[in-house]
Amino acid sequence: MEYLCVIPKKISILYNSRFIMKLHIQNKFTSQLPADPTVENYPRQVEQAGFSYVLPVKPSNPSLIHTSAEVANAIGLSDEDTISLDFLNVFSGNKVYPETKPFALCYAGHQFGNWAGQLGDGRAINLTEVVHDNKIFTLQLKGAGPTPYSRTADGFAVLRSSIREYLCAEAMHYLGVPTTRSLSLMLSGDQVVRDVLYNGNPAYEKGAIVCRVAPSFIRFGSFEMFASRKDHTNLKLLADFTIKNHFPNIKEEGVEKYIAFFEEVTQTTLKMIVEWQRVGFVHGVMNTDNMSIHGLTIDYGPYGWLEDYNTGWTPNTTDNQHKRYRFGNQPEIALWNLYQLANAMYPLVEEAKPLEIILEAFSIDYEKEYLIMMLNKLGLQDKKESDLFLVGTLVELLERVETDMTIFFRNLSTVSKEDSGIIAFNAIKEACYTEKDLDETILKDWYDWFENYTIRINEETLSDTDRKVQMNKVNPKYVLRNYMAQLCIDDADKGDYTLLNELFKMLKNPYDEQPNFQKWFAKRPDWARDKVGCSMLSCSS
Structure with a gap:
């Protein structure tokens, strides 16, 4: 309890x-x-x-x-x-x-x-x-x-x-x-x-x-600190300590040990970013001092979950002009940060090539993992050549009209193999913020996409029921939307922690239906669109 x-x-x-x-x-x-x-x-x-x-x-x-x-x-x-x-x-x-x-x-x-x-x-x-x-x-x-x-x-x-x-x-x-x-x-x-x-x-x-x-x-940044000051003695001490105490699976010795360490940090960082993209999370401040060597999300400042699917969105007011840490740029920033870690580790390796090989593999590996993740969200298990196009066109459609990411993917699991494009689209229509923006051209593109999607799920062996079960394991029903957190904060400022308790309980089971919390499975309300704390946030703590 x-x-x-x-x-x-x-x-x-x-x-x-x-x-x-x-x-x-x-x-x-x-x-x-x-x-x-x-x-x-x-x-x-x-x-x-x-x-x-x-x-x-x-x-x-x-x-x-x-x-x-x-x-x-x-x-x-x-x-x-x-x-x-x-x-x-x-x-x-x-x-x-x-x-x-x-x-x-x-x-x-x-x-x-x-x-x-x-x-x-x-x-x-x-x-x-x-x-x-x-x-x-x-x-x-x-x-x-x-x-x-x-x-x-x-x-x-x-x-x-x-x-x-x-x-x-x-x-x-x-x-x-x-x-x-x-x-x-x-x-x-x-x-x-x-x-x-x-x-x-x-x-x-x-x-x-x-x-x-x-x-x-x-x-x-712990490694960057020593490297920037050319304190290679303590840089080595930190690396040896970290590997010995937190990466016991690394058995290599000498230079190979540091290369293996960097590769593992690269892979865990990659996996973390894929998970961010899966649930629509935007960190907001991906500075190298906010990157954990364990591949953990760390330092929750002006973060946010996507409301409408917008790859250009950042929750950070400080980043509003250049949008360096926007949702769609998180994989590239992770790689950029790994380059800085590689530079810090270089004095221990004294050869760029092994580190470069690991870094160059990042983008290729990410694209593979990202596609697998997206296919899981779509309920597709047997990868086809056409799947990349299916995913790509979906992302384009999601961005053309404000479409709630969480609701779209959760409701997508209710589409059946027998549905026409129109019927399938109606299953996710709830996710659209403004239906009047759905002109004939956009609707036709959606209907076409769903026709292709239903053809594709008919090529799978899973039944509609089994596919829904699998999709609901990776597409959460409940996430901590900024407006929900702000409502909780407003109450807590008055000494009322009831909503905090409620949200904590609900968020422990984000993939379950939880009928008692159905009211939180909803698009961001209009009043929260521009309210302080509900859209963008500063780094003020």
Whole structure:
């Protein structure tokens, strides 16, 4: 079960130093990689170090909003642990768990295609590493205060962005998309100043803290940091540590080890992008410092799901002009980012060719995986030469008139082998935002496409019933649309977490019909088209 509770204010004074909650702690990262020798917490350039020790800022009056029991169990905590004072203390940053030393990672990165130099965990603090069931987890607080990498920022986060991250990470997991996980969402009890639209109108908002969970939070930018400073000793140390602790399947030695590591990162990144495209997810900020070496979706900022199928859409206001991180460009950006990682790894390989071979294969491999993914969405199992044309013309049609991606593919499973083009189109007509835009030319093209589609599904051995079952496994019925998250945020700002609970429960089973949640299987409402938080978002947290 998941817990929703608000800790009464008076309980905050009852904390003590005795911990009943038990975690299996390990500190391999901090014990095996170089630490920043400066312990003072102020913005600075950190040289020849992978991290800096830093303590979270104690919140004035923390309260628990929501916990993912599944994630808690995965790291070795019981349901009872998640409602304990220990849990509240540790995952709000109010107390440090015994035998741990919280730290912030040092990394660099390319932001919007430009080298940004040192970046680092500006508002994230890693509490510790834990081991449970032979799996490694790093527990990280987002919004727990400044670090040496905060630059001019305060290191805190607000409730709206924290809700979006908390819900989205879990939604992505249940969709089958590689992602970091969310353990807990808490209010800090403090106010944080933010300028939501960057228009000179800052305001106070509720401060919040999310605990994120991943095998590690090592990024492409972690390697770029050492490589950019020609610190090849620590670059090798980081690579060796990462391979030994997180890629135990790599058995090669010497240079071959680093090539094998880069190839695996390339493949997991490719698979992640294919999954993004499958569900219509747009990350919004695919900078190299936001790319996990585990091939996990990380750093949920101005993300969004496609409402209408638009390959040129980006949810990020900062990216509105150039649309570098638009939906249709995500595969190319992933490859561009991998080139930057290859450049960072080059000093360990000292030969470009092996890395180039891996990179050159990316686009070919992606096209193959993308086609397989799209055929699965169409319910086609036996690949035909004509399938590429079928997919290509579908994408063109989806973009000609506003068509809801999620509803289109979900309803496509109801088309039968006996349907004519007109009848088949009527099965998905609900997905069109404005029927008056469907002129005779567009309708004829749709009818023609569906005639070809029904011919194609008749070449398959699956029955209509079996095909529908298979299609519904890859075409979700429910995704976390931006307007849904905003409604949740609006309620939470008033202290009402009912909708948060409802969405969390629904998003755990996104492929199931769930009749009780049918109202969320709907196109974006007109009022949400241009509303702040429902269409595009800024990086403001």
